Amino acid sequence: MILQTALLAVLVALSVLAIALKDLLRSAIALALASLVLGIVFFRMGAPYAGVFEISVVAGLITVLFILTIALTKSGDEVRESKLANIVFPVVFVAFLAIDALVMKRLMGKVPALARGGEAGTFGEVLWKGRTLDLVGQIAVILAGVFAVLALFRQRDKHE
Amino acid sequence: MSNTWYLYLFFAAALVFAGLLGLLAKRNLIKLLIAIEIVGKGVSLLLLSTGLAKAHILTAQALVVTYIVIEVSLVATALALIINIRRQTGGLDIRSLTRLKG
Incomplete structure (x- = not known):
């Protein structure tokens, strides 16, 4: 379980990196690595088919599409991001993580989900x-x- | 089981929120699409963890596979749109699209 938690933390870190990095190519590669980690998490959760799809299709095909588009649109002028957002983004994200850690455990009992009950057969x-x-x-x-x-x-x- | 479910829900919520913040803060069209992808990752993690906690992992897997197929189609269409926007406006800034308003 410790390994699984570490993998999930790496997944969130890579996703934040994919949004925060300035270079588009680097953020596309960070997204691919995040998909790879998510695929490994799926495998460890006992969902091999979802893991295979996540690694082969999302980490492979979608990354190729992103890199192709970045290469095709490369010579355009740089988009100027707002500086205020660069400061506010990490602060709000850390605040949300704190609220998430405090509230989620109590919230969980109130959210309706699938009824418990076994299912038979194969995937x-x-x-x-x-x-x-x-x-x-x-x-x-x-x-x-x-x-x-x-x-x-x-x-x-x-x-x- | 409910303890591990809590952990998965925590990280799924963090992923969805990171994607939403990216959607609000960024102006580059490709960055916005990457943020949408991250929201999708959070949702698929949420689906599978709920399936795991409630012993419905096979149904959850079928839903996640469906979602991944739809995601590929969505990304291909959105990237083609982005390339066409780049041809029309000469840049990737989302604010250049305000010229479209009537």
């Missing part, structure tokens, strides 16, 4: 029998994403 059975509609939705979402990207990168017609 494949649950996914294909219990959540078939989700799979159909996933196929539709992937198709919609492909069409959206195609529409966005479409070349202009000559007579326009």
Whole structure:
């Protein structure tokens, strides 16, 4: 459990780093490392399929997409971030962490969640029998994403 | 079990809040998308930890896998939009989009 807590702390640190770093390439790499740590956490929680998806798709494919976009938009002028936000961000975040540590334990009993009760079978059975509609939705979402990207990168017609 | 669930909830809330702060504070479009990704990471950690605590890990896993697939589609579309915005306005600043208002 100590190792798991350390991994989660590293995950939060890397995520904050991904937001706070000025260089876009470095923050994309910090995001990839955060996904890798989250995938390891998923494995240790006993969810290997979610871990595999997190590491291969989020840490791999999304990082490639981010780095590609950063390379394509590199020569643009620098965006000037507000200086006030750079000071306020860490202060508010630390204050939130303190409130989180104080309140969350008491809040937990009041939040409704899934009823306790065992489930049987393997991951494949649950996914294909219990959540078939989700799979159909996933196929539709992937198709919609492909069409959206195609529409966005479409070349202009000559007579326009 | 409830003790470990508390830890996961604590870290998931920290991730979501870090992402929200990034969304409020940053002006670079790519940074904003990275902040959205971090909110998503917090939500998927929350889903799986709740599944673990309530012995529904397989359902939670199915939901997280669905979310990851949707996330990829979202990121591809948003990055294509960002590239087009960069072509139109010549920069990545979110404030340059205020010119769109009628």
